Every structure is written in C-alpha cells, then in structure tokens.
Amino acid sequence: MVQYFPFRKELNQARGYLKTRGPKSKKNEQEYGPGKTDILVCEQCRAFYWHKSWHRNLEDYPALNQEKGLKFTTCPACQMIKDKRYEGQVLVQNAPVEMKAGIKKLAETYGQRATENDAMDRVISIEETGPIIEIKTTENQMAKRLAKKISEVYRGKFELSISNSKGEDTARARLTFKGK
C-alpha cells in the first residue's frame, strides 16, 4: 500500500471526533461533505471515516470504489490507546473470587457490543490487580453504563459511585463489594 501523509488539519479534525460529541460544526460538514474528500482509514483497526463519523470495518463498506481515494491514518480510539489515555474507568473492588471471571466476561462482551454500535467505543483493557478489577474505556459514558450493568447483574452486592474528574472528560465508576 502507498504510504500517505495526511494534512495536519484533516487529521486533527478526524482525531477530534471523540472530543466533539455535540453537534458537528458547519465547517466540519463542508470539509467532509459528499464527494469532497477521500476516505480516511485507520491503519490499526480498519475503521474508516466517512459521512462525518467513524465506521467499523472498511471491508463492510458496500460502495467502496475507485471514485474515492483512501488515506491512511490512526483513528481517535486507536490513538487514545496508543497514547495510554482513556476517558472511562471502572474499578471493581473486593469482588469475591467466584465473581471475578463473570465480571471480566461481562466487561468483555459489553466492549464488543459497544464497538459494534460505535467504532470509537472500546473497552481498552480489563486488568486484575489483587482485589481490584480495573476496566478502561475510550468514552466516559461507557464506563458509567458498564458499571450500572455490573451493578444490575450482581443486584445488591456492590455499592456504586460515579465521579467525573473536574476539567477533564474522564469518568470513574467505583463498585465496592458490600458482602452477602
């Protein structure tokens, strides 16, 4: 494949996707309007930027043809993972040994479904360190939803608290095991 070096402006706009969840600006629409630009493809995960958002697999794109050029880049989610950043964190504390596998499986399945719905929504990592299971996500609402889901599945077993860090877009959800 031909190596392509995208314009800085273009890349910054594409990468800015996670930061601009709100209404897209007029400018953005013009820049990415139909026929005006090539398709950006993530080298890591094959997500592609088209029609103002990132889609999951370039291979799934039915109308892909020679009319549009491909520009290779790194999508915002892969860039975040590469930079070891995250926007959502779930901390499960003191879960009994027999629940740990189930919680991790739940997080994994949740991540897969989330990514199917939105290519930029990822469960970045699921790590167990002593009594703590730490789950990191690319998006803050994901962490909140996952924590609520765990809390529902293990009804009454965990105390849930959610906090947003000030000045940042990062959310932390803490699930603390209460006992029987």
Ligand SMILES: [Zn+2]
């Ligand atoms: Zn990617």
